[in-house]
Amino acid sequence: MGDHRGPCGARRNRPSRLWGRAMVAAARRRTGRTLEAMEVAYLHGGLRLAGYACIAELHRLGLVRAMSGTLVAVSTSTSLPDRAPKLLIAVRNGLKQPHSWQTLRHDAHVLRAGAALGTRLIRRDWMLSAARQRRLRLLAIPGLLVAGWYLIQVVILAMDFTATTPSDTLTRNQAKATGAALCERPGGR
Structure with missing residues (x-):
């Protein structure tokens, strides 16, 4: 099982992709619903990858565009989908001013929403708490x-x-x- 190129030319690791699919399938069997993309990203890389998943979702919705290393919110009047995750809302609100992800991930609202996402994954037994890890x-x-x-x-x-x-x-x-x-x-x- 080797690496292959993704749609943007980036290298993707096939076992990692299969692991993500297995986690989504296990979530569907266990709870009757699938994990969201940012939940799977949080499991694989914490707040950093979950934030990238949020930015990708905002870009897909046409709400964010990248310009010379900073992210610029294009439209703040367009509403997010119903029942949008708190982290997605926090990232979008943080992008009202031009920021890079490195500065945005230190925003208090983003940190709070990321901690809530981690707590929810711990409560649903997808992650181990710090005490259980120790x-x-x-x-x-x-x-x-x-x-x-x-x-x-x-x-x-x-x-x-x-x-x-x-x-x-x-x-x-x-x-x-x-x-x-x-x-x-x-x-x-």
Whole structure:
């Protein structure tokens, strides 16, 4: 599975795209509704990718246009679709003045909407909270120690089986000769 070029010539990773599709399908089976594009983006890259998804949606709706590295809101009188996500509304309101995404993502309303999106994903069990992440890391430490201990034991055991010295070889040959001599019967047969 290699990379291929997307519609704009950008490289896209096929496993990542398949993972996104699997997440959307799992959401549909689990909750009866699909994840929104910005939710999937938030799961893959946090507020940064979710913001890019919002800007792409605003561009698709014709509300935002890019000019020389800054984003300019073209139309603020056009309304957003019904039940628009809070992050989309916050990004659109932040773009009333020309901003780049780097400055817009530090806006208080955008940060608040991004935190609400993350909380909603945690509540719906799509993400782990910081406390659960810390707990999983702490629970992994004993397992790693046990695995390391057994790995050391396997290496020591392998070294014991492969280590032969010339004196070991002589002793084995002497034992074979002695055993053969004891097994011989007098009389030649």
